[in-house]
Amino acid sequence: MFENLTERLSRTLKNVSGRGRLTDDNIKDTLREVRMALLEADVALPVVRDFVKRVKERAVGTEVSKSLTPGQEFIKIVQAELEAVMGDSNEDLNLASQPPAVILMAGLQGAGKTTSVGKLGKLLKERQKKKVLVVSADVYRPAAIKQLETLAGDIGIDFFPSSADQKPVDIVTAAHAEAKLKFYDVLIVDTAGRLHVDSEMMDEIKDVHQVLNPVETLFVVDAMTGQDAANTAKAFDEALPLTGVILTKVDGDARGGAALSVRHITGKPIKFLGVGEKTDALEPFHPDRVASRILGMGDVLSLIEDLERNVDREKAEQLAKKFKEKKGFDLEDFRGQLQQMKNMGGMMGMLDKLPGMSQLPDDVKDKVDDKMFVQMEAIINSMTPAERERPEIIKGSRKKRIAMGSGTQVQDVNRLLKQFTQMQKMMKKMQKGGMKNMMRNMKGMMPGGGMFGR
Template sequence: MLENLTQRLARTMKTLRGEARLTEANTQEMLREVRMALLEADVALPVVRDFIASVKEKALGEDVVGSLTPGQALVGVVNRELTQLMGGSASELSFATQPPAIILMAGLQGAGKTTTTGKLAKYLRETLRKKVLTVSCDIYRPAAIAQLETVTQQAGADFFPSQPEQNPIDIAQAAVQWAKTHYYDVLLVDTAGRLGIDEAMMQEISALHRTLNPIETLFVVDAMQGQDAVNTAKAFNDTLPLTGVVLTKLDGDARGGAALSVRHITGKPIKFVGVGEKLTGLDVFHPDRMANRILGMGDILSLVEEAQKSIDLDAAKDMAEKFKKGQGFDLEDFKNQISQMRKMGGLGGLIDKLPAQMAGAAGQVNPADAEKQMRRTEGIINSMTPLERRKPDLIKATRKRRIAAGAGVQVQEVNRLLKQFEEMQTMMKKMQKGGMAKMMKAMGGMKGLAGMKGFPGLK
């Protein structure tokens, strides 16, 4: 996500060196490059003009203090202005109403509304501890109702059934009544995808809005549409009183222009961003963190939050206790480490949030290949007996052939896994003796991340 913009800005910021302050002369070329980078990222032209003017006004005359270079000082200005451009701070959902709080989901066909409704149900239930009911008013798309029922079940929320022959307003009114009598905190209303030019469909969603009077009306839009996404959001905002935007498929958009343009053009905050198809792939949108990622500074806060959600603390404590007792690191522990990384979005999700310098080393690895290798490694370990996982030294030729056959791989792959495990085991022993500093030394610092053979997919 946003790789092209990040790389272009990184090259641009390196060009200012050795000057005492930012002046019109030394920032003019820099701002021209920033302007080109934003336009290439498919940011709307009016947004680029206003942004550049604002950066220029704030940057001129700014002192370069301490060890900062003019380029670094300009990065600070650009970072602050990017944050403001995208809304300044995270915008929370409002629940300031008599329950149930009704959230109406609107958007174009194919934008990912139904999947996003399931993701939002999971977020509300697990993160905000809300009792959530969903309902589908999409009577036009085949299997739309069944799809929402499926994702709602996966999210652990409740589903209100509807039929294609029913009227959308009747469905919505029945769902509201059910939600009230059964004490739900939130009702998520999924609507039919429509085109901005489809007058009849726009009238239908307007009527739904008048009937429901939702506390939140979220516009779900595909970030890969670039400027078209922003224009569509504006058209919907002219028809519906939107309260926020959800950008989907942000992981597929290398340009990222929609994320920078939509708040400025519509005046509505981006409340969430969606990545991937998994129901865990919905994040609260933080403008400051997104600005950091665009400028190659990474998003360590989101990485820490993801780790807190995904890592099994009891398992981590058990492993720490095991190390204290000198019991060592076995293949079951190795498998658990792989499982924890996959829960955090795999190597791709990790790299995406790392600062540019660290991600550069890790980025030499193809995340798709690494994910495939992780699954294969789990399969090989699953083919072993509990005793073999605890005592890998027992695994000789006959056992290797049995394990390989059970996992559907060649014996050479079992040998490679055992070699990787030995290297990881050595590293863990160094951690036990001398802590993290010795481990990093064993890895050769961050440079070792790209060449680290002790982790599946990193060769």
């Protein structure tokens, strides 16, 4: 997310961060670079102009000249203004209404609306313990109704049936009555999308809105369309009283123009980011954390939240107990660690949130390949319980069988066993309390060392 912008801004601001004194000239040069970086990231021109103007006003004022570290103060101003452009803080959903609280989802076709309905339903069910009902009023695309039904079944939330021969207003009226009758906390309504904004579509969604009077009307938009995303959101906002935006496919958007343009152009907050295809890949939008990531400072708070949500405490306690009792670390434990890492968005998903990762060389990033972890898990899955417990028994014929069972080569099995041996040694160092030794070992396991080496 935002790789290009992060790289360009980090390079530009690095030049100014060590300056003992900031002059009009070097502020002007830096702002020119910042302006180019934002335009290349497909941020809308009015947003760029306003942003640069505000940074300049603050930078040439007293707050930088009086600072002991003017360069760092300048970066703080850039960060504060990035946050202001995207909204001052995370704006949660407003569900304070007579149940069921209705959430209406609007957007163009292909933006990821139906998937976002499922993801939002799962988030409300798991994190806020809400009883959720979903319904599709997309009568133009019968596949959308089926898609939502399947998604609801996978996630474990209730689906209200509808069909292509019904009118959208009749569908939502019946769904709302059902939600009231069965005491649902939240009703999420998926509406029809078109390839472009047209009057027929707008009239239909206005009717649906009037019937439901939703507490939240969220506009779902594809981040990869850049500043067009903000312009489409503006067109919808003129027809509907939008309360917020869900930005999807953010993981595929290296530029970040949509995230920086939407709030400024529509005046509506971004409430969630869709950061992947999985049903749990929906994150509340925190402008301060995103600004920090854009400037290459990482997002440690989100990483901690991911850990708290995805780490299986029972398994972690079992592993800790094993450590205390000085029992060995086996391949079953190793597989458990790989699965937990996968639940947190994989290695790159975790690294993205750590400070300074944008400065990692590309050849190192290439070695951190999440497909490799999938392959490692497949190899361990092809082993017998005895082999996982005692990897030393895995010799020639067993290696061939494991490779065949996991669709890999014998050298892949050898590599996994070598990496596991390194991990095992590190765990033994931890058990002996030798933190310095363990850190030295970890250096060898980082990209470029043994763990990720090909």
